[in-house]
Amino acid sequence: MKKKPIDHLKERLVEISHLVSILNLLNWDREVYMPKKGSDPRSVAIAHLSGIIHNKMIALDQDGLLSGLKKQLDEKKLKGKDAVIVTETWRTFDRERKLPEDFVRKLAETASMAQDVWAEAREKNDFKLFLPWLKKIVDLKKKEAELVGFSDSPYDALLDAYEPDLTSREASEVLNDLKDFLVPFLKKIRASKEGLDPSKLKGKFPLDKQIAFNEMLSKAIGFDFEAGRLDQSTHPFTTNFHPGDVRITTRYDDNDIIYSLGSTIHETGHALYEQGLPIEHFGTPLSESVSLGIHESQSRLWENNIGRSKPFWRYLYPILCKEFPEPFSKTPLDEFYKIINKVEPSLIRTQADEVTYNLHIIIRFEIEKEMIEGTIDLADLPQIWRAKVKEYLGIEVPNDKEGILQDVHWSAGLIGYFPTYSLGNLYAAQLYATMKKKIPNLAGEIAVGKFKEINVWLRENIHMHGKTFTARDLIKRATGEYLNSRFFNNYLEEKYGEIYSMK
């Protein structure tokens, strides 16, 4: 029997996915185990492999294979899974073919150099050093938007790479709603007089004991160590080769075990999504995560909605106290819970609490949208940054190192990426609120360290679908509502109303 075009397409997709897995291994190894002198040749190896993958992507349409299937799709001749595969493959292919190879190489090279300059500029607290490189990056990203095409804002074309189908108008609306809630809410919290002392949780935590505790926790939550690893890296991340090999990293501070636990729970959330994708469809969009925002919702749900909740620490705190009586036994659970949820406006996004975090994102989103739309002078960025931080967070920015220069993203060409962090928080709140209704005695289960039903629910409602539905439809199916900030605002009001006695 002759093989059908869709089967040919799947074969090619599977090969590409294996090559992407290899690329992910090269990057994982670079962050985790590669010796210093491996660096430059590794970049070259990555560039070669990326080139091969690009060519294989383009070759999806060799002999008109993909366009033929796209035609069938447009004529409604494809159904079910096949339709999803062609729709989503076309989306990626279409973007890829619109970007000429020399443009992609130019962007990669510029971003690689810009990251070095950025690191130096941050080190030296010298925005002017970075400015010409930021200009190059922004120009290239504007060019990318033009090449890809857009109807409303060029920012749409960039956002689409990370959160497919979401327009910048929609993102603006939901993030504006969020801001309108957060700014006054933060003021109320700051006016309350709850004194919380995080230094009580500091101590001496030997590395091997920290590693063992983090592995125990990740496993307890549901991470399958036969299908993954937990290692260390400067910046925690999750990478996946396929659902049978998903690797997370965390970081350790000798004096602060809470620091590592937060990262580990967060990355475990990402990993559970990757381990939960249907392996039988590996290689096709049916086994791929749907968007960065949905991915982030899985990490945030575990890190914040569950991992910073009172029931969760009813379960974990006794274990933590037993393992590390010093320093924890002197702090009661209630106080511990309030300390780890302390709200305090701060300069650095990655250290921000649940309430202020999204204001950091909104600042970046507003700025990068204007950068791409060309309604802002890049030289003014440090001042604009200071003004927004003052307005939204109520604090002064003492230097650019802890201001405009703190994040690597723009230097790496990642523009349109930041909003997905906040979308993740909003999606997570929608999912958590739904889960509370659907899973009987959710808090009780969490309080005894039983996470199975949560994982089953997430698998059935999110993970197993891969890209079968868009993020928009997936969240509607799972929670009954489209993306909005109401669930998140309610969540914050309830949780922090209690912590800061504002009810």
Next chain:
Amino acid sequence: MKKKPIDHLKERLVEISHLVSILNLLNWDREVYMPKKGSDPRSVAIAHLSGIIHNKMIALDQDGLLSGLKKQLDEKKLKGKDAVIVTETWRTFDRERKLPEDFVRKLAETASMAQDVWAEAREKNDFKLFLPWLKKIVDLKKKEAELVGFSDSPYDALLDAYEPDLTSREASEVLNDLKDFLVPFLKKIRASKEGLDPSKLKGKFPLDKQIAFNEMLSKAIGFDFEAGRLDQSTHPFTTNFHPGDVRITTRYDDNDIIYSLGSTIHETGHALYEQGLPIEHFGTPLSESVSLGIHESQSRLWENNIGRSKPFWRYLYPILCKEFPEPFSKTPLDEFYKIINKVEPSLIRTQADEVTYNLHIIIRFEIEKEMIEGTIDLADLPQIWRAKVKEYLGIEVPNDKEGILQDVHWSAGLIGYFPTYSLGNLYAAQLYATMKKKIPNLAGEIAVGKFKEINVWLRENIHMHGKTFTARDLIKRATGEYLNSRFFNNYLEEKYGEIYSMK
């Protein structure tokens, strides 16, 4: 200015080398860090990448690039480095293109399955289970020899893949000389009455202390940890991505630190060769090791000629005793030195001492040569094995598990590989004898832990040349003589004559 054909060739070679480095990373990761469920997809990823590399190899002659250069070479129009590059690239290319893709796939698949069957057969001590698969492998390797071509014995075509240019006639001659010396020499040693008790060196060695000690030792010898790593794996090995990233592994036994040190020194020897290749020629044969035999000479030189010498332990034993007073402080250096050099015929090759090791290899060499020449019935192998072990080593083989079934090589399709282990020992002895003449006070330097001059000498005489010379010429240039067993025999006579008071 138009680029010259040789520069085009170099560009293609560099890309292939980067892809081979990636393949090496995939294999390294599989042995060292990959979780269990990563296994099957990893094999598929490796197969895909291998296919890409094969196609790129074949594409070296796209537009007649490589054949054109080969023609120039044959007409003596290429000189120096360019001539080396074309000669050696042609050697690899010519072999590659003679093996059709479906033959290569068939061999890889058969070997993969045969290894599983072999593991089961060894486990069950059941040679008959393995026999049909060994037949398949041998038939395929005969076919490979036919496809590659040979003038004298088909075994030449297989040996050539590991030790280019060496004929099986030459290998037979030198290994026969070696056997003629070893068999009576071993009898003399066994007749002597030196009582040595290895159990005195057993103790309790915590893993973290063992790791630290092995890293210290590897570094002291010259391993550059900025250009490599030391990890753990079931079977120690060295892999290289380029001279800036060379990775070794070792294995640990809780009760025996000497066990790990031997492996670590051995792999460090391999690694120093790889780290010493000229990085500026990366990708071309000028930056590739010359043969497996020469590679093994680097590991054996460090492991045995240096690493089991009295001067070496004058340096290391006090450090070992300080770190592990229990059990070592009760054994004086002289006794320790004799114990770690104890000669005792044994069944397992990988645990053999310097004297009996090569007899294990000679047995395998004699058998595999006949397997390929078709002068032996494979069903008789267990008996043939027993007879040879009895004749050469003087001991009885109680079962096939510790006999014919002990090594993975044949099941993996590695026929023609074994002799390179012994060639390594012979080359090492030639090099060590020469070094003794060239480096003033060699023993004195070693006895105070100074290895720099050894590394400089090896780099200048072996490492930096890559494939500029064949193994045959390289050893002649370095030592003044072609490969022979005299140096090794003299080395053993002197060393063991003293240990066993046979002078």
